[in-house]
Amino acid sequence: MQTPSSVQTSPAPEPRRVSFSLKDFVIKFGLLVILAVMIVVFWRLEPAFGSARNMFSILQAVSVTALLALGVTVTLAIGGFDLSIGSTAAMSLMASSYVMVILDLGTLPAIAVCLFLGLAIGFANGMLIVKGRIPDLLATLGMMFLLLGLQLIPTGGRSIAKGMTLPSGGSAQGSFTETFLALGRYRVFDLIPLPVIVMIVAAILLWVFMERSRYGRVLYAIGGNEKATRLAGAPVERYKIAAYMISGGFASVGGMLLAARVGRGDVSSGSSLLLDSVAAALIGFAVLGAKKPNVFGTAIGALFVGTLLNGLTMLNAPYYAQDFVKGLVLVLALLFTFGFASSNHR
Structure with a gap:
């Protein structure tokens, strides 16, 4: 018979230590640090950059890009990609x-x-992809070109403005x-632009829809493993x-x-919307090391792009340098997301 004193007890397991290296910090917070540094640098070089009105001007400029990027995020979540968002927005503008x-x-x-x-337009894209079995990039690319041409037909390729001459020879009577x-x-309290409130x-x-509802979880599940989600009984199509x-x-x-x-109705107003919104959505992959499409990251990505362009404009940087800088930032963001993260798991 064993006495209590003779019973051997195993030592309590040591608490697991969580290692957090510099590389982990860069992956998780690198983009936010760059955004903060960028704001400080622009503010030091141009004091007007930090004014409240300019900050809200940045948000106003970002609002349209952010709305389009949020739409792209939903399609990325299911493993797709909507290339027609820029032309959809332009079509909405002209309509x-x-x-x-x-x-x-x-x-x-x-x-x-x-x-x-x-x-x-979104329904047509979905039907082409789901029922027509056309790859999402090709379906939405075709829709993009279709819309770019269609929006110009009613006015003969001209922008729409009050009193404009119509192709029939008459003049526009509305406004x-x-x-x-x-x-x-409109600015709330003469400061906050209404589009900013709409964006927020x-x-x-x-x-809430993507992260806290069952429907959002199903969308992410489709992007992760469409076949398994279908077998689980979800109406994937x-x-x-x-x-x-x-x-x-x-986009509309x-x-x-x-x-x-x-x-x-400026025919050239939506020319850069596609690239800026896609950049914002992809930069969002790097925010907090998410490595997946997410709403918070996309919003930060749009703010990042808007802050960068506003700062360069206020510093009188050449217009042709802006696309180069945007591309460089996107490459760095993807490096944070995939390059460093992959090396961590080798």
């Missing part, structure tokens, strides 16, 4: 201008047409209403179509806000 200036129908019809177009223009120009609300709602409709909806809102800000 709202056409409804108000040429058809003279007012604010609500313009908003309704924009939202309908965005959702319809942008003050209510519509306020969507892009949209980002919060999408974050419907979710994929819905993802592209969400992307189209966000972005195009509408851009039209309200510039006050005309």
Whole structure:
């Protein structure tokens, strides 16, 4: 018989130590550190950069890009990619201008047409990919070129402005209403642009949808392993179509806000939206070491791109250098995400 004193007890396991190297810090926080350093440097070189009005101007400029990038994030989550977002936004911009200036129908019809177009384009993309079995890049690339041409047909390739001469020979009788223009120009407390509030609300709602709802988890599951998600009983095809409709909806809102800000249907307004929004979404992969599409990272990525371009503009940097710098930043962000992380697991 063993006495209590003779019973051997195993030593308590030592608490597991969590190692956190400099490389781990760079992977997780590197992009945020670069953003903070960039703000400080621009502020020191140009004191006006740090003013409250300029900061909100950056957010206003970023708002459209961020909305498009949030839409891209949803398609990336399912393992897809929407290349038509820039042309969808441009189509929305031209459609709202056409409804108000040429058809003279007012604010609500313009908003309704924009939202309908965005959702319809997203639905068409989803059907081409799901039912037509066309790879997402090719389907959305084809849609991009289709929309770029389609938006120019009603006006013969000309921008839409009050009193413009129509292809028929007459002149446009309508104009942008003050209510519509306020969507892009109104400032709450004479400081915070309304598009910034729209962007923040949209980002919060999408974050809750993607990170806290069952539907968002299914979208991520499709991107991680579509076959396993299908075998688990999820209606994968419907979710994929819905993802592209969400992307189209966000793009249409972005195009509408851009039209309200510039006050005309400029055929060249959406030329850089695709590249900037894709850059923001991909930079988001590096935020906090997420290594996956995520709403918070995309918002930070859009802020990063907007801050960089605003700072370079205020320092009178040559316009042709901006794309180079954007590309360099994107490469560094992807290096943080994949290069350093891969070397950590060797």
